[in-house]
Amino acid sequence: MSPTSSVIQGKRILVTRAKEQAASFSEKISELGGIPIEIPLIKIQPPKNLEQIEQALADINRYDWLVFTSVNGVQYFFHFLEKYNICLQKGKQPKIAVVGKKTLQALEQRGITVDLIPEQFVAENLLEKLREKVTAGDSVLLARGNLARSLLPEKLREMGVHVNDLIIYETVLNYEKQAELKQLLKSRSLDIITFTSSSTVTNFVELLEGTGWRDWLDHTQIVCIGPITEKTALEAGMNVDIVAKEYTIAGIIEAIINSNVREGTINE
16 A cells, blocks of 8 residues: 555545535545545525625626635626626626636636636735736726635725625535534544635534533644634634645645655554
């Protein structure tokens, strides 16, 4: 057995992503001999501000830039375009900026050309790239979730940019597997817990409120997709063992393998 396979082989790995997004992560874990356990801590759903969405999309071609920070943002944006029978007009549509390879791919699959993508998949790097492109008086539409950080709109407005920070989908707490999550942790049945966003960390803590969950993690590795998620986990009182250098699911898998190849096997 190769070192790559052995560090994950037989390990029980908690996947906390939304149900719709968990499959690809679980498949990668299974391919390496791991045992994925899906406990979706978040649910993605349409928002309630439909009138605002329809109005913003009806005026879509007046914006200079359209910004997506997640695959969910792309999916719901095009869902609402279809719902309201609105088309992006070639030659008139805004330039498009994105965070993340998966977000880029979601647009390319729809035949949409992306004009800007930062090398690192966090808002700070996107902001730096946008600073080079936008000027005071430009109009920017952010198509994002309800839990998105305020950094982008705040900093862009400070530059004199007109920003419509549009909630295009909602991320909410998922109670469906709360009891199962508690039992898995209490029985020390998990080798690795993966967090793919700050909201998965926040919901994890909320679902376990009133329990001794921190004591239940003493032999479990905590893995975060990037520094923003890591910061949320540390603030919640977790000991973060691994942080992916590339802020993707593939990056998480690579980080787990690299960390445990260096240190030996997990939890021995």
